[in-house]
Amino acid sequence: MNITNLLNIKYPLIQGSMARISRHQLVSAVSNAGGLGVLTSVGMDAAELSRQIDLVKTETTKPFAVNLMLQQNNIPELVNVIVSKQIAAVTTGAGTPKPYFKQLHQAGIKVIPVIPNVSIAKKMELLGVDAVVAEGMESGGHIGQTTTMSLVPQVVDAVNIPVIAAGGIADKRAVAASFVLGASGVQVGTAFLAAKETPISAEYKNMVLAASDTDTVVTGMTFKDPVRGLKSPLTNKVLAMEAKKIDPTEIKEQLSGALEKAVFDGNVEQGSFMAGQIAGKIHEIKSATNIIEEIFTKE
Numbered sequence: 058m059n060i061t062n063l064l065n066i067k068y069p070l071i072q073g074s075m076a077r078i079s080r081h082q083l084v085s086a087v088s089n090a091g092g093l094g095v096l097t098s099v100g101m102d103a104a105e106l107s108r109q110i111d112l113v114k115t116e117t118t119k120p121f122a123v124n125l126m127l128q129q130n131n132i133p134e135l136v137n138v139i140v141s142k143q144i145a146a147v148t149t150g151a152g153t154p155k156p157y158f159k160q161l162h163q164a165g166i167k168v169i170p171v172i173p174n175v176s177i178a179k180k181m182e183l184l185g186v187d188a189v190v191a192e193g194m195e196s197g198g199h200i201g202q203t204t205t206m207s208l209v210p211q212v213v214d215a216v217n218i219p220v221i222a223a224g225g226i227a228d229k230r231a232v233a234a235s236f237v238l239g240a241s242g243v244q245v246g247t248a249f250l251a252a253k254e255t256p257i258s259a260e261y262k263n264m265v266l267a268a269s270d271t272d273t274v275v276t277g278m279t280f281k282d283p284v285r286g287l288k289s290p291l292t293n294k295v296l297a298m299e300a301k302k303i304d305p306t307e308i309k310e311q312l313s314g315a316l317e318k319a320v321f322d323g324n325v326e327q328g329s330f331m332a333g334q335i336a337g338k339i340h341e342i343k344s345a346t347n348i349i350e351e352i353f354t355k356e
């Protein structure tokens with residue numbers, strides 16, 4: 058099924074959830090522009106998620122989704138909020154949505170896991186999910202091992218549900234390529250870091266605008282938690298610690314709270330500025346509407 062029909066949206070585009078970043082301002086801007094805005098729930102309790110959802114609803118009447126990072130320890134209470142607020146869809150990461158699937162689906166909420174490989178895609182299809190996002194390792198944030206170009210066609214061949222391509226998509230050529238690979242839609246993260254409405258520090262946006270094609274690195278490879286972000290004093294420090302095989306617990310201490318330092322404080326020394334390889338193509342701050350319309354208008 059076409060994801061525009063599945064999700065009742067104008068363009069086959071999902072705004073990738075971004076931890077601590079994709080709050081109500083960006084979500085409503087994307088949904089108003091005809092894509093599917095996705096609200097992060099990372100670091101939120103039930104009351105804060107509820108407040109963010111209410112804010113989105115005052116800013117748009119269009120459908121939007123909530124993202125659940127499943128390793129968080131308060132998922133059951135967040136699921137209750139999502140069900141009571143009758144959200145259109147949930148995207149999930151970092152685990153299986155199996156324990157919550159029935160409750161969400163019975164409430165009419167579409168469930169769309171983000172997956173890094175064919176084997177998990179097949180498991181998700183068996184669970185009964187509505188679509189999967191196949192996310193390549195050029196993406197920003199937590200990543201798998203396979204590139205978008207290799208992953209998407211393999212997932213498309215392996216399942217009979219819609220596959221949404223993610224990782225390295227920021228313009229109409231990449232959307233066209235995704236459709237040729239068999240995808241039914243795209244999920245875009247990094248390009249929205251530079252949206253006018255995105256509530257992050259000016260330092261973070263400027264680092265995205267200044268990035269070149271080779272300015273991201275992957276930290277956490279040695280302790281099996283790979284995360285892609287812009288090169289920074291913190292990534293230099295962490296990579297040096299990894300090279301010296303320092304205890305991962307000590308490295309994780311450096312990383313704890315680092316995303317918040319980037320997002321809220323613009324702390325260039327200590328912040329973690331997660332972004333994907335496509336950051337090298339993002340040179341201007343634009344409204345979410347401009348970003349989406351440039352991707353989809355024909356000329």
Ligand SMILES: Cc1cc2nc3c(=O)[nH]c(=O)nc-3n(C[C@H](O)[C@H](O)[C@H](O)COP(=O)(O)O)c2cc1C
Nearest residue numbers: 073074075076150196197198224225246247331333
């Ligand atoms: C700063 C940042 C934070 C992210 N946080 C999350 C998250 O909390 N949950 C999630 O499912 N995906 C997360 N992602 C992945 C995006 O939702 C999306 O799949 C990815 O950005 C797509 O690739 P792109 O960055 O090349 O556009 C994050 C990505 C970025 C850049």
